[in-house]
Amino acid sequence: MEKLLEIKDLVVHYKTSEFTVEAVNNISLSINRGESVGLVGETGAGKTTTALSIMQLIADPPGKIVNGEIYLDGVDLCKLSQRELIKIRGNKVSMIFQDPMTSLNPVITIGEQIAEVIRLHNKVSRSEAQMRAVDMLNLVGISEERFNDYPHQFSGGMKQRVIIAIALACNPELLIADEPTTALDVTIQAQVLDLMENLKKEFNTSLLMITHDLGVVAEICDKAAIMYAGEIVEYGNLEHIFNKTKHPYTKGLFESIPKFDEEVERLKPIVGLMPDPSNLPDGCSFAPRCPNRTEECTKGEIPAIEVEPGHIVKCINFIA
Amino acid sequence: MDSSMTAKPNSKNKGQSMDVLRRLFRSKGAVVGLVIITVLLIFAIFADFIAPFGYDDQLLSRRLQAPSSEHLLGTDDYGRDIFSRIVYGSRTSLLIALLSVAFSSVIGVAIGCIAGYYGGRTDNAIMRFIDILLAIPSILLAISISAALDPGVINLVVAVGIGAMPPYARIVRASVMSERDKEYIEAARSIGANDFRVLIKHVLPNVMAPIIVQSTMSISTAIITAASLSFIGLGIAPPTPEWGSMLSAGRAYIRDAWWVVTFPGLAIMSAVFGFNLLGDGLRDALDPKLKN
Amino acid sequence: MSTILEVKNLKKYFRTPKGLLHAVDDISFKAKQGETLGIVGESGCGKSTLGRAIIRLHEPTSGEVIFDGQDITKLSNKEFDKVRPDMQMIFQDPYSSINPRMSVSEIISEPLIIYKRFNNRQGIENEVARLMDTVGLARRFANSYPHELDGGRRQRIGVARALSLNPKFIVCDEPVSALDVSIQAQILNLMQDLQAERNLTYLFITHDLSVVKHISNNILVMYLGNMVEYASSKDIFKTRLHPYTKALLAAVPIPVLGMKKERKLLKGEITSPIEPKPGCRFASRCEYAKEKCSNEQPELIEALEGHFVACHYVKEINNI
Numbered sequence: 001m002e003k004l005l006e007i008k009d010l011v012v013h014y015k016t017s018e019f020t021v022e023a024v025n026n027i028s029l030s031i032n033r034g035e036s037v038g039l040v041g042e043t044g045a046g047k048t049t050t051a052l053s054i055m056q057l058i059a060d061p062p063g064k065i066v067n068g069e070i071y072l073d074g075v076d077l078c079k080l081s082q083r084e085l086i087k088i089r090g091n092k093v094s095m096i097f098q099d100p101m102t103s104l105n106p107v108i109t110i111g112e113q114i115a116e117v118i119r120l121h122n123k124v125s126r127s128e129a130q131m132r133a134v135d136m137l138n139l140v141g142i143s144e145e146r147f148n149d150y151p152h153q154f155s156g157g158m159k160q161r162v163i164i165a166i167a168l169a170c171n172p173e174l175l176i177a178d179e180p181t182t183a184l185d186v187t188i189q190a191q192v193l194d195l196m197e198n199l200k201k202e203f204n205t206s207l208l209m210i211t212h213d214l215g216v217v218a219e220i221c222d223k224a225a226i227m228y229a230g231e232i233v234e235y236g237n238l239e240h241i242f243n244k245t246k247h248p249y250t251k252g253l254f255e256s257i258p259k260f261d262e263e264v265e266r267l268k269p270i271v272g273l274m275p276d277p278s279n280l281p282d283g284c285s286f287a288p289r290c291p292n293r294t295e296e297c298t299k300g301e302i303p304a305i306e307v308e309p310g311h312i313v314k315c316i317n318f319i320a
Numbered sequence: 321m322d323s324s325m326t327a328k329p330n331s332k333n334k335g336q337s338m339d340v341l342r343r344l345f346r347s348k349g350a351v352v353g354l355v356i357i358t359v360l361l362i363f364a365i366f367a368d369f370i371a372p373f374g375y376d377d378q379l380l381s382r383r384l385q386a387p388s389s390e391h392l393l394g395t396d397d398y399g400r401d402i403f404s405r406i407v408y409g410s411r412t413s414l415l416i417a418l419l420s421v422a423f424s425s426v427i428g429v430a431i432g433c434i435a436g437y438y439g440g441r442t443d444n445a446i447m448r449f450i451d452i453l454l455a456i457p458s459i460l461l462a463i464s465i466s467a468a469l470d471p472g473v474i475n476l477v478v479a480v481g482i483g484a485m486p487p488y489a490r491i492v493r494a495s496v497m498s499e500r501d502k503e504y505i506e507a508a509r510s511i512g513a514n515d516f517r518v519l520i521k522h523v524l525p526n527v528m529a530p531i532i533v534q535s536t537m538s539i540s541t542a543i544i545t546a547a548s549l550s551f552i553g554l555g556i557a558p559p560t561p562e563w564g565s566m567l568s569a570g571r572a573y574i575r576d577a578w579w580v581v582t583f584p585g586l587a588i589m590s591a592v593f594g595f596n597l598l599g600d601g602l603r604d605a606l607d608p609k610l611k612n
Numbered sequence: 613m614s615t616i617l618e619v620k621n622l623k624k625y626f627r628t629p630k631g632l633l634h635a636v637d638d639i640s641f642k643a644k645q646g647e648t649l650g651i652v653g654e655s656g657c658g659k660s661t662l663g664r665a666i667i668r669l670h671e672p673t674s675g676e677v678i679f680d681g682q683d684i685t686k687l688s689n690k691e692f693d694k695v696r697p698d699m700q701m702i703f704q705d706p707y708s709s710i711n712p713r714m715s716v717s718e719i720i721s722e723p724l725i726i727y728k729r730f731n732n733r734q735g736i737e738n739e740v741a742r743l744m745d746t747v748g749l750a751r752r753f754a755n756s757y758p759h760e761l762d763g764g765r766r767q768r769i770g771v772a773r774a775l776s777l778n779p780k781f782i783v784c785d786e787p788v789s790a791l792d793v794s795i796q797a798q799i800l801n802l803m804q805d806l807q808a809e810r811n812l813t814y815l816f817i818t819h820d821l822s823v824v825k826h827i828s829n830n831i832l833v834m835y836l837g838n839m840v841e842y843a844s845s846k847d848i849f850k851t852r853l854h855p856y857t858k859a860l861l862a863a864v865p866i867p868v869l870g871m872k873k874e875r876k877l878l879k880g881e882i883t884s885p886i887e888p889k890p891g892c893r894f895a896s897r898c899e900y901a902k903e904k905c906s907n908e909q910p911e912l913i914e915a916l917e918g919h920f921v922a923c924h925y926v927k928e929i930n931n932i
Contacts, residue, residue, distance in 0.1 A: 042794065186819070186860060186864055187654065187863045187877075187878045189863065190863035190865075191877050212793065215867040217867070218866065218868065218869060242867070243869060255797075256793040256797035258825065259822065266804070267797035269797030270794040273764065274762075274792075502708050503704065504710050504712075506664075506669055507703055507709050507710065508711070508722070510696075511722060511723035517726070521722075522711050525711075525713040526711070
């Protein structure tokens with residue numbers, strides 16, 4: 001398969017006058033055409049920073065891409081000018097943000113908001129853009145009578161559909177979805193996930209799904225990358241991650257979740273807390289909480305080990 | 321007490337106010353404002369040592385003298401040293417301004433808290449009364465009140481204070497309303513806190529920031545209002561030096577002796593300027609989110 | 613075990629500009645001492661209002677709440693002050709449910725001061741230290757302020773505050789929804805330990821079905837202010853009878869491979885809870901809905917032993 005996105009050695013820091021937050025530490029990740037990759041991690045793991053880096057939307061200051069390359073279709077996004085980036089954002093790469101309540105402009109009708117994106121990236125007349133906007137609305141299951149309605153007239157799930165319509169309006173090659181269903185109820189979440197999956201199949205769009213919910217990953221992703229303290233600690237296809245878990249953190253995540261399908265008397269939480277990203281420990285960031293910790297874990301760089309083809313673990317004492 | 325419990329004495333209360341102070345000192349405007357205010361405060365407190373003459377030392381032979389090395393800012397029509405009178409005048413002006421702000425903030429905050437916390441009819445009744453007060457220009461209100469009362473510091477404070485009260489009530493009411501529905505208020509009620517405790521211990525500390533800013537800003541308004549009242553003869557009775565009445569007295573000589581009106585005018589202006597700069601700086605320092 | 617709480621026909625209506633909002637409409641149930649009753653439903657179903665109405669944070673519109681043998685809705689405020697220490701609450705959002713201007717020890721000691729449990733400073737301080745130990749909060753945080761602490765520690769403060777008056781019954785309103793899974797597991801374990809030690813009764817409100825399954829003995833499913841199903845946790849997860857419960861449980865993404873099932877998507881618009889028309893409130897989204905459903909409100913019936921359902925066609929749908 002052809003690589004669409006390739007992130008190499010990305011490092012992103014946020015600098016304030018007092019300290020430097022090491023949000024993303026040397027991550028590499030690639031996504032093939034038509035593939036869905038889940039980026040999983042807890043609050044502060046650096047998932048959103050990674051996504052914003054791909055979009056080149058890191059607020060600078062305080063943020064800065066310190067190192068790394070991000071290739072989209074062979075072009076390094078970090079080297080493009082603002083003008084070139086504008087042509088790519090919303091066109092080749094789109095992003096869906098977490099909160100459907102705040103990512104729509106409240107004073108513009110939803111139809112116009114979709115048409116605006118189309119006109120921004122394509123040389124089409126106003127009426128043509130509107131026609132295509134109507135098509136997009138139909139596609140996401142909103143009747144075209146609602147073209148002239150304002151965001152506040154829609155429920156949360158419907159708003160998220162509008163946002164998906166906007167994101168897909170220019171038929172992007174890569175869709176980045178940052179917790180697109182976290183703010184939604186489960187029955188609505190199921191509808192939105194179903195919609196995303198169908199659209200992805202139809203347009204062969206690649207998807208980077210940012211989520212903290214391993215259930216969502218199991219439902220719509222092909223591969224998963226587990227992030228912890230700014231690093232990808234485990235990467236592989238779903239079989240690797242779910243059934244042949246190697247990294248102690250990934251295992252800890254699974255054991256923390258109350259099981260839906262079996263009886264568990266007591267959960268096994270990961271002890272301790274996520275380290276302060278402005279003061280990361282030496283060696284493996286997970287070592288202080290890790291049951292498999294040894295002396296070596298706290299010394300030097302932890303290498304990424306390919307335990308079997310396509311399954312990479314950043315741990316020297318991974319689970320056998 | 322267990323020793324480990326005292327290990328970290330009040331780290332953040334200090335930390336938080338230190339943060340505010342640090343941000344405040346980073347803003348140039350606020351520092352200029354603070355310097356002006358400090359100078360005025362020094363004038364007011366140490367007037368007896370700073371002023372070269374008494375505020376009512378009349379020497380008719382020296383009437384309307386231009387600024388010179390002996391009389392830094394010249395003399396007025398009674399031959400009194402203008403610099404000395406400005407220094408003593410800062411006492412009156414600051415005292416009235418501070419007292420009236422204290423008066424208006426206490427009443428305004430109380431009214432705003434009650435209106436915002438209880439809402440409904442109580443709120444409606446209180447806010448319509450505030451609307452009426454706001455509909456009357458505050459200077460007109462102050463004029464009518466001080467005309468009705470005898471001249472004097474306390475009455476001037478009341479007159480200026482009532483006119484300055486409505487903005488407090490409005491600001492506090494709005495802040496209280498947004499705090500009222502937060503979960504920590506519900507949590508306080510769930511452990512049995514009564515309304516008074518909820519208001520004093522929980523709501524008030526969380527709406528302090530806008531009150532502090534408004535107080536600083538309204539000191540300058542109070543200085544102007546007090547000066548205006550004195551200007552038209554409703555404020556402090558002569559010979560007590562007051563910047564507004566100095567202006568008023570000097571107005572007749574504006575063509576021949578510019579210094580008689582100019583320096584009291586500059587004094588009022590710099591005081592107002594100083595408090596406004598400090599207020600702006602405080603607003604940014606207390607809520608850094610607003611700025612960016 | 614004895615029944616500690618009995619709720620009979622509890623209603624809570626709110627006046628809104630558009631009409632009367634039926635937030636909680638005719639809810640009845642019993643809770644046994646030392647057990648956990650889970651209240652499940654999506655946003656806006658009235659589950660939080662129900663919890664607040666039971667401990668009179670919202671005065672109920674009508675109905676009875678019989679706690680420890682007396683109907684507390686009939687008590688005067690002064691009389692209720694005596695009962696309140698037995699009925700406490702843990703709130704959802706550890707970021708907004710504690711006063712940002714108070715230190716940890718001030719927050720935990722406030723109930724003790726209000727109820728004058730100690731007549732000297734020393735007694736209060738010792739009790740606060742003991743409570744902090746109980747909830748696993750290091751004593752060095754006594755003088756810290758909430759913003760210095762992470763979500764998990766803040767929620768421990770909330771738990772300590774609720775425990776300080778030594779209650780028998782605690783309403784837990786989404787106590788772990790704002791937390792990351794590894795921290796969520798820590799808090800859930802803590803709550804289970806406390807329950808076992810102190811024979812506490814929990815009313816556990818949540819939208820997270822895996823959490824509710826894990827912690828509850830019995831589960832009550834709500835939809836737009838109504839009770840739709842009530843049974844033991846085991847029964848509900850094994851044999852869900854109401855069409856809404858079926859859809860709700862089917863919508864949960866499960867983090868296990870091969871569990872991916874045909875999604876059963878709900879269609880149709882959600883009925884407004886403001887001045888609702890007679891009839892089943894779920895009818896507009898229900899695939900089994902017939903004419904009777906939109907005319908007549910279904911009664912709660914015991915469809916199987918100890919398993920209550922409010923649906924006209926429960927027998928036909930489930931072949932029982």
